[in-house]
Amino acid sequence: MLVAILAHFAVALLLPSIAQRWGRVAFVIGAVLSAATLATLLLFFSGGAFGGQDEVVEQTLRWAPAIGLEITFRIDALSVLMALLVSGIGALVLVYYACYAKPGDPVIGRNSSLLVTFAGAMLGLVLVDDIFSLYLFWELTTVCSFLLVGGDGATRRSRRSATQALLVTAAGGLAMLMGLILLSTAAGTVRVSEIVADPPPESLLTGVAVVLVLAGAFTKSAQFPFHFWLPAAMVAPTPVSAYLHAAAMVKAGVYLIARFAPGFSAMPAWWVPIIGFGLWTMILGAVRALRQNDLKTLLAFGTVSQLGFLTVLVGSGSFVSALAGATLILSHGLFKSTLFLVTGIIDKRAGTRDVRHLSGLGRRWPLLAGIAALALASMAGVPPLLGFVGKEAALEAFLRGGVVGAGVDQLTLVGLAVGSTLTVAYSLRFFVGAFGTRPGVEPPEGQRPGVGFVAPVFVPAVASLVLGCMPSWVETLAGRYASAYPSEGVRYHLALWHGFTATLALSALVLVAGYAAYRATWVLRRFAGRLPVALQAEPSYRATMRALDRFSRWLTGRLQVGSLPVYLGVIVVTMALVPVLGLLAGPGELPVLRLADSWMQLVLTLLLLVAAGAAVLARRRLTAVLVTGLVGYSIGALFVLEGGVDLALAQFLVESLTLVVFVFVLRRFPSAFGRERHRTRLTRWTKGGIAALGGTVVGVLAVLVSGSRSGLPEASQEYIARAEEDAGATNVVNAIIVDFRAFDTLGEVTVLAVAAVGAASLILAAHRQRRRPGDESNGVAEADAQDVQAGEGATS
Numbered sequence: 001m002l003v004a005i006l007a008h009f010a011v012a013l014l015l016p017s018i019a020q021r022w023g024r025v026a027f028v029i030g031a032v033l034s035a036a037t038l039a040t041l042l043l044f045f046s047g048g049a050f051g052g053q054d055e056v057v058e059q060t061l062r063w064a065p066a067i068g069l070e071i072t073f074r075i076d077a078l079s080v081l082m083a084l085l086v087s088g089i090g091a092l093v094l095v096y097y098a099c100y101a102k103p104g105d106p107v108i109g110r111n112s113s114l115l116v117t118f119a120g121a122m123l124g125l126v127l128v129d130d131i132f133s134l135y136l137f138w139e140l141t142t143v144c145s146f147l148l149v150g151g152d153g154a155t156r157r158s159r160r161s162a163t164q165a166l167l168v169t170a171a172g173g174l175a176m177l178m179g180l181i182l183l184s185t186a187a188g189t190v191r192v193s194e195i196v197a198d199p200p201p202e203s204l205l206t207g208v209a210v211v212l213v214l215a216g217a218f219t220k221s222a223q224f225p226f227h228f229w230l231p232a233a234m235v236a237p238t239p240v241s242a243y244l245h246a247a248a249m250v251k252a253g254v255y256l257i258a259r260f261a262p263g264f265s266a267m268p269a270w271w272v273p274i275i276g277f278g279l280w281t282m283i284l285g286a287v288r289a290l291r292q293n294d295l296k297t298l299l300a301f302g303t304v305s306q307l308g309f310l311t312v313l314v315g316s317g318s319f320v321s322a323l324a325g326a327t328l329i330l331s332h333g334l335f336k337s338t339l340f341l342v343t344g345i346i347d348k349r350a351g352t353r354d355v356r357h358l359s360g361l362g363r364r365w366p367l368l369a370g371i372a373a374l375a376l377a378s379m380a381g382v383p384p385l386l387g388f389v390g391k392e393a394a395l396e397a398f399l400r401g402g403v404v405g406a407g408v409d410q411l412t413l414v415g416l417a418v419g420s421t422l423t424v425a426y427s428l429r430f431f432v433g434a435f436g437t438r439p440g441v442e443p444p445e446g447q448r449p450g451v452g453f454v455a456p457v458f459v460p461a462v463a464s465l466v467l468g469c470m471p472s473w474v475e476t477l478a479g480r481y482a483s484a485y486p487s488e489g490v491r492y493h494l495a496l497w498h499g500f501t502a503t504l505a506l507s508a509l510v511l512v513a514g515y516a517a518y519r520a521t522w523v524l525r526r527f528a529g530r531l532p533v534a535l536q537a538e539p540s541y542r543a544t545m546r547a548l549d550r551f552s553r554w555l556t557g558r559l560q561v562g563s564l565p566v567y568l569g570v571i572v573v574t575m576a577l578v579p580v581l582g583l584l585a586g587p588g589e590l591p592v593l594r595l596a597d598s599w600m601q602l603v604l605t606l607l608l609l610v611a612a613g614a615a616v617l618a619r620r621r622l623t624a625v626l627v628t629g630l631v632g633y634s635i636g637a638l639f640v641l642e643g644g645v646d647l648a649l650a651q652f653l654v655e656s657l658t659l660v661v662f663v664f665v666l667r668r669f670p671s672a673f674g675r676e677r678h679r680t681r682l683t684r685w686t687k688g689g690i691a692a693l694g695g696t697v698v699g700v701l702a703v704l705v706s707g708s709r710s711g712l713p714e715a716s717q718e719y720i721a722r723a724e725e726d727a728g729a730t731n732v733v734n735a736i737i738v739d740f741r742a743f744d745t746l747g748e749v750t751v752l753a754v755a756a757v758g759a760a761s762l763i764l765a766a767h768r769q770r771r772r773p774g775d776e777s778n779g780v781a782e783a784d785a786q787d788v789q790a791g792e793g794a795t796s
Contacts, residue, residue, distance in 0.1 A: 002061060002073060004037050005127075008120025012113045019109030024098045026112040031094035034119055038087035041080060056193075058129070074129035074193055077480035081326060082126040082255055084477075085333045089247040089460070090119045096341055096456040097239040100348065111148065115243065118144035122248050126255055130190045131180040135173065138220075141249050142169045148244065149236045161232040164541070168229045169219050176216020176256070182209035196263035207269035213260060214273050221253025221307045224281040228538040231288075231300040238344030241296065246303050246336040251329065254307060258314035258325065262484040265317025271404055274315035279415035281308030286422030290517075295343045295353045295434055299336065302379070302426055306332050309419060312412065313394055316404060319485040320492045324393035326478035327494060330467070331378055331386040334460040338375035339430070341457045342368060346434060348453075349446035355433030360443035362435030368449060369435040374461040378468070380427040380514065381420060381507060384496050386468040388507070391420060393494060396503045417510055424514020471495055565687060572694040579701055593703065600641055608634035616688075620672050625662045629655050646734060 011033050019026040062070040094115060101108055121144060124137035143166075150162030184190045186200035186209065200206050217223075222230040233245055244250070257274065264270045285305030292298040310332065313325030345368060347353045350361065362369040378387035398413040467474050471494035478494070498504065559570060596602050611630040618624035636651035719740060720732055729735035737745050 002059065002071075004040065005120050005124045007033060008037075008116050008123065012116040012120065015113040015116060016109035019112060023103055024101055024108060026108055027094045027098035027101070027115075030112050030116040030119075031091045031098070033116065034087045034091035034094060037123070038084065038091060041083055041087060044075075044080075069132075070130065071133045072129040072191060073127045075127060077477050078255070078258055078326070079126045081330060081477045081481065082251065083123055085251070085330060086119060086122045086126065086248050089333055089337050090115070090243060092456040092459055093239050093243040093247075093337065093341070096242075096344070096453070097237075099450070099452040100237070100239055100344055107152065111237070111240070114144050114148050115240070118148070118244065118249070122252070125252055129192050131177075131184055131192060132190065134192065135177045135180065138176070138216075138252065139170065139173050141252060142166065142173060145169070145233070145244055145249055148240045149233045151236070155235075158235045161229075161235045165229045165233050167545075168226050168541075172216040172219025172226065174216075175212045175219075179209040179212025179214075179216065182206075182212070192259060196260060199263035202267055207267065210260075210264055210267060210269045211273070213256065214270070217253035217256040217311075218273075218277065219253070220256070221250050221311060222281075222304050223253070223277050223308060223311060224284060225537040225540065227281055227285065227304045228541060230304055231297055234296050234300050238296065238340060238347065241300075242337045242340035242344070245300070246340050247333040250303065250307055251310075251333070254310045254314060254325075254329065257311060258322070258329075258481070261315050261317055261322070265315065265485075271316060275312055275404065275408065275412055278308045278312035278315065279412065279419070281305065281311070282419035283308075283415065283422065286419055286426060289426040290422065290429060293355050293433075295346065295355065295430060296340070298426060298430055298433075299339055299343060302423070302430075303336060305419060305423065306336070306379075309394075309416065312416065313397070316397075316412070317485060318397055319482050320393060320397035320400070322485050323475070323478050323482040323492065323494065324390050324397055326481050327386065327390035327393060327471075327474055330474060330478075331390050331464060334464045334467075335375040335378040335385075335387060338371065338457055338461045338464075339379070342372045342375070342434075345449045345453050345457070349449055350444040351446065352444060355429075356438075357441065358434055358444065359436070359438040359441040363437070364443065365435075365448060367454060368457070369431075371454070371457050371461045372434065373431060374465055376427040376431050378464040380424040381510065384465065384468045386464045386471070386474065389468055389471045389474075389494050389496060392498070392503055392507055393492065395420075395506050396492065396501075399503055399506065417506065420510045421513040421517055424511055425517035428515065428518040469496060569687065569690050572690050576693050576697040579697060598641065601638065604634050604637050604641070608638075618673075621666050621669055622663070622671065624673075625659065625666065629659045632658070646731060 011030065015026045015030065018029060056074055056076040058075075059073040060070055061072075094112070097111070097115070101111075118141060121137045121140040125134065125141060128134050128137060146162050146166040149158065149165055151158050153159050153162075182205060183195055183200065186203075186206055187195045187198065189195060219226045230245055230250065234241055236244070261270075282305045285301045285303075285308060289298050289301035289305060292301060306328075310325055310328055313321045313328065343353060346358070346361065350358060352358065374385065378385035381388045381391035394416060395413065398409045398416065401409045404412070475494045559566065596605075608631055611627045611634065614627040615624050615631070618627060632651060632655035636648040636655065639645070639648035639651060719736055722740075723729050723732045723735040727735040727739040729739070
């Protein structure tokens with residue numbers, strides 16, 4: 001799989017050049033790559049790569065084994081399911097984009113490259129098994145989404161939507177990274193599969209880590225209160241929306257929940273947010289979808305609703321709910337990509353997506369209407385589509401109970417039934433609004449879509465029908481994923497017909513109630529969405545951003561004041577407080593301290609303290625520099641006492657050079673320090689306190705760190721063993737600087753040389769500026785004029 005991911009990135013680099021020469025062929029090449037990946041996955045899976053339920057395939061690339069850094073790929077049922085969705089829908093969308101894009105469009109190379117890069121990032125995200133690689137691919141999908149939504153940045157709306165999506169998902173990604181690091185620290189491993197197989201015991205730390213991981217999943221999969229970025233991202237081209245924001249990227253959060261749920265679903269910190277926010281997102285998104293007139297925005301809010309549904313299923317932690325969730329992940333990718341692509345055709349050919357201006361398209365384009373009907377029926381849960389099979393399994397999971405608890409299961413079942421009812425209603429609204437005949441509205445003029453447009457839309461719609469009639473094919477993957485959960489003693493199988501059951505009756509009731517809700521849409525359109533401002537996500541986001549902007553301005557105004565003492569004070573306080581916060585957890589075992597090893601140490605330390613105090617109290621600049629140098633020389637003498645002659649030599653050289661430079665510079669300054677009129681007693685005590693705090697923290701940390709050494713690291717032992725044998729040096733430090741890390745030393749010397757040359761150039765430039773070429777001639781002219789005047793006076 002590493003080859004497939006790298007192939008996507010390599011092809012993405014070539015596509016801009018290909019697009020410049022052959023235009024829309026770039027999309028076709030990207031589609032061929034995705035199709036090849038899909039075929040490889042199918043052959044790999046059908047060839048028996050999974051010999052049993054628990055058998056997986058792993059591939060590890062150790063790129064820094066000395067420090068334990070590696071990239072691990074793990075191929076199991078869930079990753080194959082997601083990879084099939086990414087590759088299959090990706091191939092169809094890229095073929096569709098080749099017909100959707102205008103010939104000669106300058107964004108063809110850019111968008112084709114970004115889409116293929118995104119496909120490679122999504123493949124990496126669902127196949128990796130270590131937390132750092134997971135985060136890397138996670139953020140790469142975020143960057144691709146930002147660039148695709150923003151486009152060329154020509155409009156304010158696109159820039160605002162792209163920035164909004166980036167801020168929300170990137171902030172969630174950082175929260176997820178912190179949660180993953182906490183989980184890996186508690187579990188003692190960075191492998192996701194090992195964390196899930198042997199999760200750390202429930203504690204406050206584990207609960208916080210789980211909540212942070214869910215925050216990342218919620219932002220990515222547009223769960224309340226982070227759902228508002230997804231409808232705003234619909235400014236992107238329709239193929240981009242169909243791939244990123246319906247079939248692939250927004251599934252990343254659902255995938256993360258599905259990946260960690262087997263290990264943490266029993267924790268209240270996990271299932272309470274999952275069920276609470278998931279149900280609310282499902283219902284809120286469905287209600288908002290019923291109020292939309294733009295077909296694409298309607299589908300966007302419908303996607304928010306369906307993502308809430310999927311979050312509840314894959315995160316609740318039972319065999320049947322996981323089976324239903326995996327089935328609906330595949331079903332949602334098929335029907336939602338179909339509907340977005342149908343919307344793109346309508347927009348291209350009819351010139352509008354507004355249902356108030358559409359009429360009679362069903363009669364003019366019956367094939368397209370039939371394709372849309374199949375996808376909408378699957379979304380609404382109508383048999384024999386795959387959506388019906390998955391939705392019946394979802395209702396069965398909570399109807400039989402045993403998922404979380406009796407009361408919670410019943411409330412969840414009611415919420416899912418209400419959300420499914422509203423899903424039926426907005427599905428009908430989409431179909432009637434797009435293909436129905438509206439009285440008094442003239443049918444828009446538009447050319448019938450060609451085969452290249454219709455074929456990529458036809459495939460996923462028909463796949464929903466075929467897989468609905470053959471659900472055992474889907475259970476091959478979904479069942480193996482769900483086997484990680486307890487089955488409550490009853491083995492449930494996906495099937496189109498389970499007989500006359502309570503679940504079937506509830507499914508029929510949902511369809512009937514959904515039709516009634518569609519007929520009463522005017523009631524929902526009038527009263528829905530009237531939430532308090534505190535519960536409205538987008539106004540809260542805007543208020544948060546305004547407050548953050550005001551705080552940033554205030555903080556910048558307080559810190560960036562053009563005062564060197566303020567800058568140094570902020571640096572010292574930050575340096576002092578951050579380690580102190582880390583020490584609050586406990587400094588560990590304190591080392592045994594001695595007052596001194598010899599009387600000379602006491603003498604030198606006393607001399608150092610006296611010189612430091614004299615530097616603070618000095619009134620003349622030269623005196624302050626000299627006693628500061630005395631501090632450095634005292635430290636060098638302490639190095640000599642400890643046997644570090646080489647360090648002492650370096651210290652003496654640096655101090656001598658510093659003194660010489662200071663003396664040259666101080667010739668340009670007054671001999672004594674100026675009296676600052678605004679310097680009050682409080683200011684002096686504040687500066688003194690900050691200095692004392694910084695020195696105390698550094699001293700305490702030096703003692704604690706030096707005393708916490710329990711043994712030398714492997715690299716240090718290797719240096720000691722090789723110093724005399726390979727470098728002929730008995731001083732290990734010298735061997736490291738001169739031989740083992742000579743390039744580092746050469747780089748440091750080069751930096752110092754460049755700095756010296758730069759300083760000398762500035763000094764010479766300033767000297768030449770003071771002695772301009774014109775000054776000398778002007779001086780000669782003035783002298784000649786004075787001589788003339790003197791001669792005239794003598795003559796007279």
